[in-house]
Amino acid sequence: xxxxxxxxxxxxxxxxxxxxxxxxxxxxxxxxxxxxxxxxxxxxxxxxxxxxxxxxxxxxxxxxxxxxxxxxxxxxxxxxxxxxxxxxxxxxxxxxxxxxxxxxx
Amino acid sequence: xxxxxxxxxxxxxxxxxxxxxxxxxxxxxxxxxxxxxxxxxxxxxxxxxxxxxxxxxxxxxxxxxxxxxxxxxxxxxxxxxxxxxxxxxxxxxxxxxxxxxxxxxxxxxxxxxxxxxxxxxxxxxxxxxxxxxxxxxxxxxxxxxxxxxxxxxxxxxxxxxxxxxxxxxxxxxxxxxxxxxxxxxxxxxxxxxxxxxxxxxxxxxxxxx
Ligand SMILES: [Zn+2]
Ligand SMILES: [Zn+2]
Numbered sequence: 001x002x003x004x005x006x007x008x009x010x011x012x013x014x015x016x017x018x019x020x021x022x023x024x025x026x027x028x029x030x031x032x033x034x035x036x037x038x039x040x041x042x043x044x045x046x047x048x049x050x051x052x053x054x055x056x057x058x059x060x061x062x063x064x065x066x067x068x069x070x071x072x073x074x075x076x077x078x079x080x081x082x083x084x085x086x087x088x089x090x091x092x093x094x095x096x097x098x099x100x101x102x103x104x105x
Numbered sequence: 106x107x108x109x110x111x112x113x114x115x116x117x118x119x120x121x122x123x124x125x126x127x128x129x130x131x132x133x134x135x136x137x138x139x140x141x142x143x144x145x146x147x148x149x150x151x152x153x154x155x156x157x158x159x160x161x162x163x164x165x166x167x168x169x170x171x172x173x174x175x176x177x178x179x180x181x182x183x184x185x186x187x188x189x190x191x192x193x194x195x196x197x198x199x200x201x202x203x204x205x206x207x208x209x210x211x212x213x214x215x216x217x218x219x220x221x222x223x224x225x226x227x228x229x230x231x232x233x234x235x236x237x238x239x240x241x242x243x244x245x246x247x248x249x250x251x252x253x254x255x256x257x258x259x260x261x262x263x264x265x266x267x268x269x270x271x272x273x274x275x276x277x278x279x280x281x282x283x284x285x286x287x288x289x290x291x292x293x294x295x296x297x298x299x300x301x302x303x304x305x306x307x308x309x310x311x312x313x314x
């Protein structure tokens with residue numbers, strides 16, 4: 001199963017990005033082969049529609065869960081309809097590695 | 106003193122979004138309603154199509170007995186929109202009753218919220234994207250100590266005292282979240298002490314440079 005985590009940087013030591021649509025990177029973690037792929041978010045700077053475009057990007061990777069700090073109301077309904085689970089972590093200091101360790105427990 | 110309280114109150118509702126407990130909106134239990142005992146044989150009136158959002162507005166306003174303001178917050182639409190949807194719903198129901206029409210519930214733009222949970226062990230928030238599957242563990246830390254937001258006892262339910270409207274200071278332009286049931290002019294601007302007005306009303310547009 002693939003899990004996307006919004007990340008402030010492109011390494012496992014990077015902290016979680018609290019924004020979904022305008023995060024810096026998506027860390028896509030595969031729980032089966034334990035691989036991590038860091039996708040730069042092309043929607044980071046766009047004026048409008050960053051959220052839906054980011055949903056498209058992660059959905060195209062067949063992600064089943066998304067971990068971020070926050071999801072807007074429109075994003076929630078989009079992800080609801082795609083049956084992608086949303087997990088919100090309100091701890092800006094958590095690193096990608098720490099989150100992956102939790103998933104592997 | 107009073108102002109500090111108001112600001113704290115606002116930030117309590119504004120910053121951690123998941124604390125805005127959103128009531129689960131259930132799809133209707135049936136696909137529609139069929140009339141029986143037609144007294145005018147031979148004539149079958151056209152079916153009435155009741156949209157999901159119209160059904161939902163009836164459910165909230167007339168079944169849950171919420172006011173339009175509260176219903177609009179739950180449905181995530183403006184209050185005028187809610188009132189329009191609700192009026193349409195009642196008109197259709199009346200039409201169906203009077204004409205003896207079948208009611209088909211379908212379509213519309215409403216989405217059904219998934220249920221939200223919080224994990225008492227790791228503190229995360231998560232939803233259940235699969236309505237039919239029961240959630241027993243936190244998807245992150247696997248703890249079973251999770252709390253469902255939507256199954257709180259009725260008397261503990263949060264009363265909705267906030268909405269999407271904004272109070273604005275006509276003098277300095279400072280904005281704060283409007284609280285339902287409290288006139289904006291009773292709010293005092295925390296920046297300059299003037300009485301506030303509702304943002305988006307005709308006179309506020311002129312003032313807000
Ligand atoms: Zn947990
Ligand atoms: Zn002011």
